[in-house]
Amino acid sequence: MNQEKILIMFIFLTCSVTDLYSHGKQVDYSEDLEHLVTDILTEILGELNCVAIISDSTHQDIFGGHLFKKLATVPYYKVLVEDKEDLQSPNFKTLSVIWHVKRAGCQAYILLLSDGGKVSRFLKFGDSHQNVRPWYDISTVPFPSPIHNNFLLHRLDTWHQGRFHSGVDLFREKTLDLRGQQFRVVTFQHLPASIKMANPPFRMDSLVEGIGPASFEGLEIEVLRTLATAMNFHPDLYEAQNADVERWGRKQLNGSYSGLLGEVTNGEADIALGNLYYTPHYLELMDLTIPYNTECLTFLTPESLTDNSWMTLILPFKPAMWAAVLVVLILAGFVFYVLANYHNRILSTAINFKTNNIIMVQNRQKVNESKVDIRFQDEAKETDEGLYLFSELENGILYTYGMLLLISLPKFPSGWSLRILTGWWWMYCILLVVAYRASMTAILANPTPRVTIDTLDQLVDNHITCGGWGEAVKEFFLTSLDTSGQKIGLKFEVIYDTDLAVERVAKGEFAYYENIHFLQYLRVRRKLSMKDTKTQKDINKQQHSEGERNLHIMHDCVIHMPVSIGLQKNSPLKPHTDRFLRHIVEAGLVKKWLKDVMLSITSMDNAPEEEDSNKPLMNLHKLYGAFVALGMGYLISICTLTGEKIHWECVVKKSTMYDKYAIDTYYDYKKSKKVIKK
Numbered sequence: 001m002n003q004e005k006i007l008i009m010f011i012f013l014t015c016s017v018t019d020l021y022s023h024g025k026q027v028d029y030s031e032d033l034e035h036l037v038t039d040i041l042t043e044i045l046g047e048l049n050c051v052a053i054i055s056d057s058t059h060q061d062i063f064g065g066h067l068f069k070k071l072a073t074v075p076y077y078k079v080l081v082e083d084k085e086d087l088q089s090p091n092f093k094t095l096s097v098i099w100h101v102k103r104a105g106c107q108a109y110i111l112l113l114s115d116g117g118k119v120s121r122f123l124k125f126g127d128s129h130q131n132v133r134p135w136y137d138i139s140t141v142p143f144p145s146p147i148h149n150n151f152l153l154h155r156l157d158t159w160h161q162g163r164f165h166s167g168v169d170l171f172r173e174k175t176l177d178l179r180g181q182q183f184r185v186v187t188f189q190h191l192p193a194s195i196k197m198a199n200p201p202f203r204m205d206s207l208v209e210g211i212g213p214a215s216f217e218g219l220e221i222e223v224l225r226t227l228a229t230a231m232n233f234h235p236d237l238y239e240a241q242n243a244d245v246e247r248w249g250r251k252q253l254n255g256s257y258s259g260l261l262g263e264v265t266n267g268e269a270d271i272a273l274g275n276l277y278y279t280p281h282y283l284e285l286m287d288l289t290i291p292y293n294t295e296c297l298t299f300l301t302p303e304s305l306t307d308n309s310w311m312t313l314i315l316p317f318k319p320a321m322w323a324a325v326l327v328v329l330i331l332a333g334f335v336f337y338v339l340a341n342y343h344n345r346i347l348s349t350a351i352n353f354k355t356n357n358i359i360m361v362q363n364r365q366k367v368n369e370s371k372v373d374i375r376f377q378d379e380a381k382e383t384d385e386g387l388y389l390f391s392e393l394e395n396g397i398l399y400t401y402g403m404l405l406l407i408s409l410p411k412f413p414s415g416w417s418l419r420i421l422t423g424w425w426w427m428y429c430i431l432l433v434v435a436y437r438a439s440m441t442a443i444l445a446n447p448t449p450r451v452t453i454d455t456l457d458q459l460v461d462n463h464i465t466c467g468g469w470g471e472a473v474k475e476f477f478l479t480s481l482d483t484s485g486q487k488i489g490l491k492f493e494v495i496y497d498t499d500l501a502v503e504r505v506a507k508g509e510f511a512y513y514e515n516i517h518f519l520q521y522l523r524v525r526r527k528l529s530m531k532d533t534k535t536q537k538d539i540n541k542q543q544h545s546e547g548e549r550n551l552h553i554m555h556d557c558v559i560h561m562p563v564s565i566g567l568q569k570n571s572p573l574k575p576h577t578d579r580f581l582r583h584i585v586e587a588g589l590v591k592k593w594l595k596d597v598m599l600s601i602t603s604m605d606n607a608p609e610e611e612d613s614n615k616p617l618m619n620l621h622k623l624y625g626a627f628v629a630l631g632m633g634y635l636i637s638i639c640t641l642t643g644e645k646i647h648w649e650c651v652v653k654k655s656t657m658y659d660k661y662a663i664d665t666y667y668d669y670k671k672s673k674k675v676i677k678k
Helices: 029-043 066-070 092-104 116-128 219-231 259-265 319-365 369-387 393-404 416-445 456-461 471-478 483-490 498-506 516-533 536-544 574-586 589-606 610-614 624-652 664-677
Strands: 007-011 051-056 076-081 108-112 135-140 154-160 181-187 233-239 271-277 293-302 465-468 492-494 510-515 551-553 559-567
Touching: 029 066, 051 092, 076 092, 181 219, 181 259, 219 233, 219 271, 219 559, 219 574, 219 589, 259 271, 259 559, 293 498, 293 516, 319 393, 319 416, 393 416, 456 483, 471 483, 471 492, 483 492, 498 510, 498 516, 498 551, 510 516, 516 551, 516 589, 559 574, 574 589
Parallel strands: 007 108, 051 076, 051 108, 181 233, 181 271, 465 492, 465 510
Antiparallel strands: 135 154, 271 559, 293 510, 293 551, 293 559
């Protein structure tokens, strides 16, 4: 039985468009592929009754019309296969067209599929629905080399009964050894991923010369070097047009992207380096490798937004400690008052009982009563003089407060209970005062404490504006599940000028969002630029200006974001890139390279400034608390004096016992009333 001769032409891509070179010149992929298919069909055009073209979304628009002009006299079927479709079990529409092609007896199938696995599954589908097991000769042509006079096909293998006859590895791995191919790598300066060596303030003489004409160094550059060695390719680093401004890139009015994203989406770059976060925004435009690191994203905020120098007196203790001291002070005064009155009552009872007994004995012995009265009156007076310090509640609180300030009592109290309590209270006062003095000394001896923003809630409550690079960052905060994050998103401002953002932070009106390593670099760069350009006139101006703030990196991370390397969409480099990148991470090389990159930045950031070391530790600004305490003392004293004056005029002078020539009469009357009450 004669079998039909069927030509099946399939093309599956294993490299990106810019990887195809011929004699050192880049190939126009779409045009050359169209001419290749046309040339092959032209050789057998007279033997064909119809042609079936099966392609995916990548190749559906590859034919401009040159092929269809050649097929003017031959019917053809064109099938578009969806990316998620399984050709071993096609959907209804694809299956209907395939049955039409089979009934028409088409002798040529053109399969333009990016996935070789789909080709294999389609052949298995054909085998499973054939009554007679056909033979498939799989051949190839020297693409992209042009076809000259003699058209020769190179036979690779034969497919029969579900397997290859010769067992040739048609789908061998071609990305494991790239044989020194040149890949274009787009990047720009952004720490810690990439550093342009010619750009100050970096002077890293210990680092070796960077690859490519731009001479880049950095964490991702080291990763790229290792991948290039493992996969045997040559990276060609370059910057996108206007990279200092565009950086990652922005969406244009025509739908395209500028900057790094534009280079990747337009097919100009095979690999992208630039701290690409593993987010849906980047995944829609390119492929991302597995994350090689996780970076802390936070805000660069201004320091000293409020002045707390007036709080110097209360800074040594925390609020809970002050509350405990106040409660103990009130309780101690009350305890002294209770013990004094209780002791006074016991002594008064004992003296009265003893006096009565002695009087009875003396009456019997006819002793002079006046001597007895004088002796016991002296004893009672001595007892009262030892107890009068705490016999009234206000006096008890006042003297306990005086002992807390290490002021000695005018007379040591009588009574063992009060004496023992006084001794323990003195020990408490000594410990408390020593702790307060030591803490106060440390506060005054150290530099002025910095008031900073260290949490997201503090940033929300503050009046300053927040901002960062790109609309995607603002969208991240607006769609956050955290209430604080949503509030940040409402006042988030997209800013593309980093220098302007840092200036606004220094003025105390802005907080800039970036990874912690880049923020540290911005702080060091500003410190070095001010140090290089500062003159004595600038110093005097800065001392009198109130708008300049120190730059502070918020301690709390807003999010720990995974960082990846970018590849072209559907890049065949991704599987082996992920595998080697995982080995690099597991070996600890990423952490080592990160420390090397940030070593100079960290050392410059932590180095003490010479001017600060020569500044005196004590200044008038630190003593604002003392002036506040003195002012409060003046205010309370004036109020007390005013109250005493009002009491003198409204109460004392209007009393019937008041006599300006015998004022003692009024106070003797007041004392006699207290004695009667007792």
